[in-house]
Amino acid sequence: xxxxxxxxxxxxxxxxxxxxxxxxxxxxxxxxxxxxxxxxxxxxxxxxxxxxxxxxxxxxxxxxxxxxxxxxxxxxxxxxxxxxxxxxxxxxxxxxxxxxxxxxxxxxxxxxxxxxxxxxxxxxxxxxxxxxxxxxxxxxx
Numbered sequence: 001x002x003x004x005x006x007x008x009x010x011x012x013x014x015x016x017x018x019x020x021x022x023x024x025x026x027x028x029x030x031x032x033x034x035x036x037x038x039x040x041x042x043x044x045x046x047x048x049x050x051x052x053x054x055x056x057x058x059x060x061x062x063x064x065x066x067x068x069x070x071x072x073x074x075x076x077x078x079x080x081x082x083x084x085x086x087x088x089x090x091x092x093x094x095x096x097x098x099x100x101x102x103x104x105x106x107x108x109x110x111x112x113x114x115x116x117x118x119x120x121x122x123x124x125x126x127x128x129x130x131x132x133x134x135x136x137x138x139x140x141x
Contacts, residue, residue, distance in 0.1 A: 027132075029133070035138060036132065039132075040130050043083040049120050052116075065108075
């Protein structure tokens with residue numbers, strides 16, 4: 001019984017998708033007052049899945065949880081089907097605001113979106129790559 005319980009707990013933690021998990025990233029390296037960019041890469045989406053991906057993204061974008069955030073998001077797919085999400089914030093402070101506000105525990109639409117992307121992309125959460133950095137020079141437009 002104890003082994004089964006441990007196996008269930010381990011399976012739960014392993015299967016929790018971490019895509020777009022900017023709320024788990026460190027902020028020490030970010031420059032105060034400067035724009036922040038978060039990039040998640042790793043999933044692959046065949047052309048036949050593009051409508052399902054758009055639908056999942058649309059549900060997330062129309063949620064109250066997303067509308068309360070201070071960022072912009074682009075979901076991209078290249079010619080080989082590799083998916084990428086780029087999230088941008090005007091400042092480090094806005095990024096930290098959203099980090100505190102958006103967790104799967106507080107925002108069910110985010111949890112559903114993340115699970116959909118991992119399922120559609122056919123990847124394990126450990127296959128995903130995350131990068132967070134400060135923009136030190138941006139165009140005037």
